[in-house]
Amino acid sequence: MFLSKKHIPRWIILLIDLGICASAFIFAYLLRFNFSIPDHELKPVAYTLPWVVLVRAVSFYLGKTYAAIVRFTSGKDAERIFLVVTIGSVVFAATSLVTHFFTPIGLFIIPFSIIIIDYVLTMFVMIGSRGLIKSIYMEQTNPTRAKRDVIIFGAGEAGVITKRTLDRDAGTKYRVSYFVDDDQNKSGKTLEGVKIYHADKLRELLETKDINQMVIAVQNISAARKQFVIDTCMDYNIRVLNVPPVDRWINGELSFRQIQKVKIEDLLERDPIRLDMVAIEKQIKGKTVLISGAAGSIGSEIARQASAFKPKKLILLDQAESPLYDLELEMKEKFSLENFEAVLGDVRNADRMENVFRTYNPEIIYHAAAYKHVPSIENNPSEAILVNIKGSKILADKAVEHGVSDFVFISTDKAVNPTNVMGASKRLAEMYIQGLSKRQGKTKFITTRFGNVLGSNGSVVLRFRKQIEQGGPVTVTDPEVSRYFMTIPEACQLVLEAGATGVGGEIYIFDMGKSMKIDDMAKKMIKLSKLELNKDIKLVYTGLRPGEKLKEELLANQENTRPTHNSKIMIAKVREYDWESITTEIDTLINMFAAQDNEVIVKKMKEIVPEFKSSNSVYEALD
Numbered sequence: 001m002f003l004s005k006k007h008i009p010r011w012i013i014l015l016i017d018l019g020i021c022a023s024a025f026i027f028a029y030l031l032r033f034n035f036s037i038p039d040h041e042l043k044p045v046a047y048t049l050p051w052v053v054l055v056r057a058v059s060f061y062l063g064k065t066y067a068a069i070v071r072f073t074s075g076k077d078a079e080r081i082f083l084v085v086t087i088g089s090v091v092f093a094a095t096s097l098v099t100h101f102f103t104p105i106g107l108f109i110i111p112f113s114i115i116i117i118d119y120v121l122t123m124f125v126m127i128g129s130r131g132l133i134k135s136i137y138m139e140q141t142n143p144t145r146a147k148r149d150v151i152i153f154g155a156g157e158a159g160v161i162t163k164r165t166l167d168r169d170a171g172t173k174y175r176v177s178y179f180v181d182d183d184q185n186k187s188g189k190t191l192e193g194v195k196i197y198h199a200d201k202l203r204e205l206l207e208t209k210d211i212n213q214m215v216i217a218v219q220n221i222s223a224a225r226k227q228f229v230i231d232t233c234m235d236y237n238i239r240v241l242n243v244p245p246v247d248r249w250i251n252g253e254l255s256f257r258q259i260q261k262v263k264i265e266d267l268l269e270r271d272p273i274r275l276d277m278v279a280i281e282k283q284i285k286g287k288t289v290l291i292s293g294a295a296g297s298i299g300s301e302i303a304r305q306a307s308a309f310k311p312k313k314l315i316l317l318d319q320a321e322s323p324l325y326d327l328e329l330e331m332k333e334k335f336s337l338e339n340f341e342a343v344l345g346d347v348r349n350a351d352r353m354e355n356v357f358r359t360y361n362p363e364i365i366y367h368a369a370a371y372k373h374v375p376s377i378e379n380n381p382s383e384a385i386l387v388n389i390k391g392s393k394i395l396a397d398k399a400v401e402h403g404v405s406d407f408v409f410i411s412t413d414k415a416v417n418p419t420n421v422m423g424a425s426k427r428l429a430e431m432y433i434q435g436l437s438k439r440q441g442k443t444k445f446i447t448t449r450f451g452n453v454l455g456s457n458g459s460v461v462l463r464f465r466k467q468i469e470q471g472g473p474v475t476v477t478d479p480e481v482s483r484y485f486m487t488i489p490e491a492c493q494l495v496l497e498a499g500a501t502g503v504g505g506e507i508y509i510f511d512m513g514k515s516m517k518i519d520d521m522a523k524k525m526i527k528l529s530k531l532e533l534n535k536d537i538k539l540v541y542t543g544l545r546p547g548e549k550l551k552e553e554l555l556a557n558q559e560n561t562r563p564t565h566n567s568k569i570m571i572a573k574v575r576e577y578d579w580e581s582i583t584t585e586i587d588t589l590i591n592m593f594a595a596q597d598n599e600v601i602v603k604k605m606k607e608i609v610p611e612f613k614s615s616n617s618v619y620e621a622l623d
Helices: 010-032 045-063 075-102 112-141 157-168 199-208 223-235 277-284 297-307 321-333 350-360 374-379 381-401 421-439 460-469 488-501 518-528 579-595 598-608 618-622
Strands: 148-153 174-181 194-198 211-216 239-242 288-292 313-318 340-344 364-367 406-410 444-449 452-454 474-476 485-487 507-510 539-541 561-563 569-572
Touching (some): 010 112, 045 075, 075 112, 148 157, 157 174, 174 199, 194 199, 211 223, 223 239, 223 518, 277 488, 288 297, 313 321, 313 350, 340 350, 364 381, 374 381, 374 421, 381 421, 381 579, 381 598, 406 421, 406 488, 421 444, 421 579, 485 488, 488 569, 518 539, 579 598, 598 618
Parallel strands (some): 148 174, 174 194, 288 313, 313 340, 406 444, 452 485, 474 539
Antiparallel strands (some): 561 569
16 A cells, blocks of 8 residues: 555654745746846855744744644644644734835845745645645545445535545445525535536436445424425435534534434424423423423433423423433433432322422423333233323322412323223322312412324334344234324424413413324334335234224314414313313212223223223223
């Protein structure tokens, strides 16, 4: 190999640079006098050359131009050379002026024409030689013939930075061959030697060229446009990578390792939600906020987002010790928060909750603590009574008793015409909270419903991802099963918005977008992993689980919802219940826990919630 990977000592680099400077100075004289230097001009060179070398040596030493590794020369190194060489030439000019005005003969010790030519030559050779060495090294360590062609979607600043990142990383095997951009004005032009194509030509490029990967480098691309680009690439089995937002770059610079492969979450993204930030800040700022189930997926994200609105204190309540400890560390290390308390406690324990309320006096509560997995709760309905119903009742009662101003209950779309115990238990909690809201006027009770949350603990996405990593099979219950999905941040943003703008007693439902088949999601995740279905990995259908629906319902139509100020938030029109009668029924249900008779418990739930019709469950016999 022409260039060794060993580092050349810095003093050798310094000597080479000084040699370049001396040669450039002499060559400047030759150019100035057409390679025939007069004797009277040649004599001063004997004492000006040492002066030039001395000035350059001092400036290089102070500027550390010799300290960088030449084969990894960057723009920063070029800037340093430019600055140091410029300062040295300014010193030469000043010296020449001094000799002109303060010596009897009035000569310029170094003619200004020589200074200018020397400046240009020195700059060009020093920067050019480093660039040439870097290019030779990159070609040797990563030859062009071994590189794989890459398209960058986005010919803007982020696209240029992405190309440079791929070019300079010696460990990559990629060559940026094409830019693609939505801007028609850029079409046909070149950027850093690479031709720009309009996005209309994307499919043609993928069909006719040997493209290995696509990198999406547009910072503010719309969700719909991003999905189109990803879907198009997936049609041709092209791997898609994504450049993270600028605020996640390390020290303002993009590294190769930060360019990550596209995930299924990216395919389900929607355009950013416009929140009423003023209303949310007005509600949270300077207040003590309690979050139950704080260590869970939803609770922890609410904690992160609420912390941005400067609460007086965050009370992070959960009964899971290890996850709560992890959240505590995250809040300290990542968010540098000090105004929070991690409280270990169970919402089912009324005495413990009383102590929490007396100790911290919360003003706002986000109640996210719940059991949520349908199959588990279908087999253990008594536990659903204790956590989802009794726990919610205890927390809501304490909120009224201690004068809490706002109580936001996080429910689920499975509470709509429930077909399983979990959904019915959440519906019962909704009914109690609505009745309590009507009975008193101090605490504002808000209920929020949404569907499946991508990436939450136990979600189908995490399960599929694990199955793919293990080589399969990927298991889907039924090819026709479909679900609504949201990202965790999106769901929590809407929870904060609903809590800040509601007047009390409402059940809010969120715009979940289009329902997506779980079967399609699994196939897309397999494609995104660069695997071929039924060749590299199998897809197996296992049958519907107890209590599982084929399709979820959200009440998201004009007949049973009414709009709000936010197009993504609607208010459900549901039957309201008298607090005293629903309290009697729920107390009766809670008292059934002691008998541990699942059939009796579920039968009672069906009596209180007549729309609860079991699906694919042993409890269908009770209908």
